[in-house]
Amino acid sequence: MSDLLIIGAGPAGLSAAIAAAEKGLSVTVIDEFPKAGGRLLGQLHQEPNGEWWNGIQKGEQLSQRARQLGVTIQCEVSVYDISQSKNGWDVYTTKGEYKAEKLLLATGATESPIPVKGWTLPGVMTIGAAQIMGNVHRVKPGNSCIIIGANVLSMAIANELKLCGVNVKEIIIPKADITSNEAGNPEQVLSSLMRLTHLAPTPILRQLGKIGKLVHPKIAIKLFPRKGIRMFDIPLRLKNAALEIVGDRFATGVRTANIKANGEIDHTSEKVVDADFVCIAGGLTPLSELASIIGCSFKYIPELGGHVPVHNEQMQTNIPGLYVAGNITGIESAKVAMAQGRVAGLAIAADIMNDWEQMETSINKAIENVNITRDKALIQFHPGISDARKKFYQKSEVDLTQISKIKKREA
Template sequence: MNDVIIIGAGPAGLSAAITCAEKELKPLVIDEYFKPGGRLLGQLYEEPDGFWWNGIRESETLYQQAINLDVEINLNTSVNNIEKQGDYWVVYTEKNTLYAAHLLLATGAAESPIPVPGWTLPGVMSVGAAQVMTNVHRVKPGNRGVIIGVNVLSAAIAMELQLAGVEVASLTLPKKNKITQSEAKPKEVMDSLLHVSHMAPSTVVRYGSKIMKNEWMKKMGISFYPKKGFKMWDIPIQLRKAVIEICGDETVSGVKLATIDSNGEVVDGSEEHIPCDFVCIAGGLYPLAELAAVAGCPFYLVEELGGYVPIHNEYMETPLDRLYVAGNITGVEGAKVAMKQGVTAGLSIAKKGGVPGLTQELNHAIQSTEQSRDNAYIQFHPDVQKGRRIIQEQWEETVGTSQLP
């Protein structure tokens, strides 16, 4: 019998496990991957102060802290079902059945696919897969690639691919259809791209991005945006181009690129062929919350957080007794925010489990989460604060209080 089972060995899950263990609880961490760290494993970027955020190193630090506290971590373990039996949560895995008084879901996020003609060819992958291949396994996805989908995630990974010596021929849009509405509209894409402009090495790009925050200037900017695009990290960011087909017989040989107008409509006769040996598709991230649904947790659609989010409060509790959530399952944000949420969840579990004197420490953890959110280097969703207010309002409507019992 464990005090708490934590599903997910990413930044939120490991941080929660460390916190629980420090409070003399006995946590068990489960993850289906063969290495701990979750999405931390693929992250590598330079922050404004010159510090390089190395996700592999950060995950190793968290893992070692957990091991030093005798936290049990079961990798290569998939969870098939969870349910509540009396006072205990029951977790069914492919190996055994586990019981705990508390259950924390830190399952992270998954990528949203964008359908593009030719996307079943070998050499086509999600942008996250390219990140893992390059940064985790040290295998180049190819020598020259095209990334379809311009957003915070694809822009950051494009930079990482460049650092690994992989040429990114173009970071461009998908063709507009019923599924790719917002991802194919230049103005809406520019709004997203402005949130990573501070990462650009060019002073001109950084200064220009500030001007583009004016709505009138955005319209002008899209109307006169050069067809060849602007370069960031020597990568053409092409908001007036769209991939209408991925080409190749047995594997990717290139893409068919076309000029689009400011509304995302293809300009007839503008097609051109761009040679490449791999293609990444970037549709963004959504909270991976299926297990919360299996448990019976209520949800609410919050676009500002990436999709359907389990209803929860600032203490990381859900309306279901002793079921908690932390990390990207609560809304797509960065690893630093996920780590702070993990600490908060760990303290909430310890407090609910009878550990005395945690009120001040818990309140400090909540404040620390907010500070980390405000100072986040990369914002996956520009209105995340609005999303947090929405989910808090839904909690209060569902439960009637925002306070930890």
């Protein structure tokens, strides 16, 4: 029995573990991936000051620090069920049962699918799958690739694949249909790229950001060259749609066609672009199935990437003793996740020691740090995150006093 069990050894989970362990809590972190680090593991990009953000190193630093503080980190453990008991939580895993007084869900995100014809063929994978294959396992899924889906994540990973020696032939968008959302609409794709912060991780995105302040997306997409623009020497083609992934036993290429000005497909321009593998980049959405089986309330917030469990700024959900941090609360960068993890760790410590007053200052400072980190973030997955968060927390049905009341009644 630990004071705190954390599900997910990513940036949020590990940071929470560190913060809680520093306050003297016994903490266990579990994760189903063989290595600790979560989504940090795949990340590799250059900061504006020229330094590389090496996620593997960051992950190692975090897990080392956690272990130094006595945190138990166990990998290859899959949680399949959770139930609440008198003394806290029973967590059922493929490696047996874990018990803890408080529970933190830091399960991160999952990639949204874009179903493209042929996407079940071997050799078709999510962009995140290719990222982990290349950066973590140091294996190329193939020598050449096409990426379907143009967003901040796919553009960052396209460059990482290039660094692994993959010939990324082009980034294109899926053919618009009922399943593709905005991902298939050239104007909306460009518009969301243009709304990215001026601190975007690549010069071309920063450029688009600047253009975005001057030109309406409607006009910008008209001016956008059919051949695409080059980013790290990779063509970003927004007037070109993926119709179908072709291949017999595995993917060998993508049938593409031009998109006409009215949005229709110009079938006379169809051609097959060869590639060894194909990546689908549908963006990220919070992975909240555990919160769902526990019975959390949810809110649909598009800016945060979809359905998020209702929680307050102290990272408490509407279920007493259950906390959330990181991408499960909305899609943001690893740095924000780390800052949120710290808040959760401190709040849980305050909860266990039943001493909110004494820890109030440090918790508030940690919350402030989340906001500062968010505002400085290089990658903002959705424009309007800050505002959406503020609104969400103002209206949050979870408030501290309410939870302490519940606690008292139980006692």
